[in-house]
Amino acid sequence: MAKKSKVVKELKRQELVAKYADRRRELKAKGDYAALQKLPRDSSATRQKNRCAVSGRPRGYLSKFKVSRIVFRDLALKGQIPGITKSSW
Structure with a gap:
């Protein structure tokens, strides 16, 4: 934070x-x-x-989602971002 x-x-x-x-x-x-x-x-x-809307983090900002990479990963793993799934092969 x-x-x-x-x-x-x-x-x-x-x-x-x-x-x-x-x-x-x-x-x-x-x-x-x-x-x-x-x-x-x-x-x-x-x-x-650019700062993350959730944590305020200035680095690792993903402009399409307006959050940082860390928050993005947490939200994606929880399934809160539509269309994003963890890849596995």
């Missing part, structure tokens, strides 16, 4: 990106890079980090 502070910080970052998305798009279209620099740093979408 990731630190709660890291998960909360990432949520705040997502809110900032959503808040400033239209403004950033307008400024980029105008080419006004001085005004872009005055916006908060965390309002840039490239500063976002």
